[in-house]
Amino acid sequence: MGTNKVIGEKIKRVREMKNISIEEMAERSGLNGEQIMRIEGNEDFPSLAPLIKIARVLGVRLGTFLDDQQELGPVICRRENRMNDEGIGFTNNATTKHKFMSYHALSQDKSGRHMEPFLIDVMPAKDADFIFSTHEGEEFIYVLEGAVEVNYGKNSHILNEGDSIYYDSIVAHHVHAVNDCQAKIIGVIYTPY
Numbered sequence: 001m002g003t004n005k006v007i008g009e010k011i012k013r014v015r016e017m018k019n020i021s022i023e024e025m026a027e028r029s030g031l032n033g034e035q036i037m038r039i040e041g042n043e044d045f046p047s048l049a050p051l052i053k054i055a056r057v058l059g060v061r062l063g064t065f066l067d068d069q070q071e072l073g074p075v076i077c078r079r080e081n082r083m084n085d086e087g088i089g090f091t092n093n094a095t096t097k098h099k100f101m102s103y104h105a106l107s108q109d110k111s112g113r114h115m116e117p118f119l120i121d122v123m124p125a126k127d128a129d130f131i132f133s134t135h136e137g138e139e140f141i142y143v144l145e146g147a148v149e150v151n152y153g154k155n156s157h158i159l160n161e162g163d164s165i166y167y168d169s170i171v172a173h174h175v176h177a178v179n180d181c182q183a184k185i186i187g188v189i190y191t192p193y
Contacts, residue, residue: 031054048062051065
């Protein structure tokens with residue numbers, strides 16, 4: 001949970017620096033105060049949707065919580081560095097500790113970026129009661145290994161190795177592995193700020 005701990009600390013630091021109370025953050029983001037406190041206190045692995053809402057309220061890019069360094073030029077992400085990265089874990093909702101996705105940032109050192117590219121390990125779902133996500137922006141997914149199901153609005157799409165999907169993330173959506181097998185995808189998230 002090391003990387004997740006850094007995210008909670010960064011959120012709290014930015015919120016306090018901008019003199020925004022937890023109550024104000026809850027009201028402006030649509031999240032509840034207890035959930036924000038659990039995220040800041042590193043008790044939860046939040047999904048991306050709450051992080052995006054928090055970033056919007058704080059007036060920062062989503063990448064602000066993921067950045068390690070600030071590089072103005074091109075950023076190269078070497079395979080051997082990524083292999084030692086435990087990734088950032090996200091859960092299906094705010095109350096479960098089951099990590100269903102592990103994100104490995106592919107551009108965390110790039111400053112001023114508008115896209116967030118990730119290599120994502122998608123674990124098999126433990127139940128079919130998915131919590132859908134909605135947030136401003138767009139997402140692109142390319143399946144490297146295995147198969148995933150993308151629930152998008154009222155539709156469902158099965159993507160196999162080599163398939164891709166591009167969608168508006170304001171529509172309720174959920175991505176999970178199918179066939180009780182882990183999948184690996186490239187995901188690119190764009191969020192305006």
